Amino acid sequence: MEKRTEIGEIGEFGLINRINNTFSNKNQETILGIGDDAAVLQTINQVVHSTELFIEGIHFDLAYTPLQHLGFKVVSAALSDIAAMNAIPKQLSLGIGLSNRFSVEAVDTLYEGIQLACEEFGVDLVGGDTTASPTGLILSVNVVGEVDSSKLVKRSGAKPNDVLCVTGDLGGAIMGLQALEREKQVFQANPGMQPELEGKSYVIMRQLKPIARFDIIHELNSLGVIPTAMIDCSDGLSSELIHLSKSSNVGIRVFEKNIPIDDETYLVATEFNFSPLTAALNGGEDYELIFTVSQADYEKVSKIADVSAIGFITDRPDEQILIMKSEQIVPLSAPGFGK
Numbered sequence: 016m017e018k019r020t021e022i023g024e025i026g027e028f029g030l031i032n033r034i035n036n037t038f039s040n041k042n043q044e045t046i047l048g049i050g051d052d053a054a055v056l057q058t059i060n061q062v063v064h065s066t067e068l069f070i071e072g073i074h075f076d077l078a079y080t081p082l083q084h085l086g087f088k089v090v091s092a093a094l095s096d097i098a099a100m101n102a103i104p105k106q107l108s109l110g111i112g113l114s115n116r117f118s119v120e121a122v123d124t125l126y127e128g129i130q131l132a133c134e135e136f137g138v139d140l141v142g143g144d145t146t147a148s149p150t151g152l153i154l155s156v157n158v159v160g161e162v163d164s165s166k167l168v169k170r171s172g173a174k175p176n177d178v179l180c181v182t183g184d185l186g187g188a189i190m191g192l193q194a195l196e197r198e199k200q201v202f203q204a205n206p207g208m209q210p211e212l213e214g215k216s217y218v219i220m221r222q223l224k225p226i227a228r229f230d231i232i233h234e235l236n237s238l239g240v241i242p243t244a245m246i247d248c249s250d251g252l253s254s255e256l257i258h259l260s261k262s263s264n265v266g267i268r269v270f271e272k273n274i275p276i277d278d279e280t281y282l283v284a285t286e287f288n289f290s291p292l293t294a295a296l297n298g299g300e301d302y303e304l305i306f307t308v309s310q311a312d313y314e315k316v317s318k319i320a321d322v323s324a325i326g327f328i329t330d331r332p333d334e335q336i337l338i339m340k341s342e343q344i345v346p347l348s349a350p351g352f353g354k
């Protein structure tokens with residue numbers, strides 16, 4: 016049996032010490048991290064701040080989410096909002112609510128994932144709060160980034176004739192979730208069953224380990240391109256496009272044939288009698304970037320391998336439409352899930 020140490024044995028301060036001892040700060044903008052009443056940060060640029068709250072049973076299910084992946088995912092998901100402002104992430108603080116279901120070893124595993132994400136994205140864990148929770152696990156992730164004010168990108172800057180772009184591919188994360196949910200039900204019905212996840216590794220990783228797209232932020236920067244508007248894709252393409260179009264007071268036309276969907280997403284969707292297009296439009300949790308660029312800048316952006324042009328911006332704010340492969344025109348709709 017694996018060793019299990021109760022959190023009560025080391026206490027809240029023991030736990031904070033344990034966290035503090037495994038993390039070290041790397042950014043020069045971090046003046047003071049964990050250990051005082053507040054962290055101290057220094058920056059010459061504008062500061063971008065965002066919070067993301069994750070509640071067990073609402074945002075994640077520990078029946079099929081390994082704690083290390085969960086740690087990585089909450090950081091990556093929170094940082095995706097910093098990427099969507101065209102900013103560079105620097106620090107994070109993380110509040111945690113723990114019930115006595117969780118051992119010290121389980122918390123260590125969760126923080127291993129948090130640490131992996133901190134290293135991947137170059138951010139310092141500068142603080143947090145630790146408290147008891149009656150049953151579930153609660154994680155509140157606060158992230159800080161910086162950006163030169165001339166490079167800040169909001170949702171509101173899209174202009175008629177701009178090219179609408181999206182990074183990576185869409186719909187994978189929701190199909191990964193479907194596959195994991197089905198395995199959970201099979202396992203509950205018969206705990207002796209082996210999981211049937213062959214041919215689903217890509218979509219499962221899309222669900223369990225999303226990667227915030229700072230690679231694209233760096234590429235755009237090195238090409239000298241500043242998007243006119245940007246938003247990250249956490250709730251599904253439709254919903255994000257409606258936000259972008261409303262904020263910018265412009266219309267949007269998207270072409271079904273240009274929406275990037277991975278082959279595995281297609282196959283898994285077909286197996287589950289799910290429309291791949293619906294997965295891409297309404298699935299959510301892909302954490303890709305959706306952005307607009309001027310026609311002049313699009314020439315440079317088209318050189319980035321992992322970016323697809325999916326449509327363009329119009330001067331009709333009431334028009335948010337999808338042009339199907341059949342040439343049928345349907346309005347984009349967003350059944351927001353509140354996540």
Ligand code: ADP
Nearest residue numbers: 031034049050051052109111141142143144145
């Ligand atoms: P206070 O009572 O002043 O809020 P705490 O005992 O809650 O102090 O926290 C002490 C220090 O440990 C602070 O620097 C705080 O940011 C940090 N801290 C507390 N919990 C965590 C955590 N889960 N992860 C990282 N740092 C934490």
Ligand code: MG
Nearest residue numbers: 052143144145
């Ligand atoms: Mg505190």
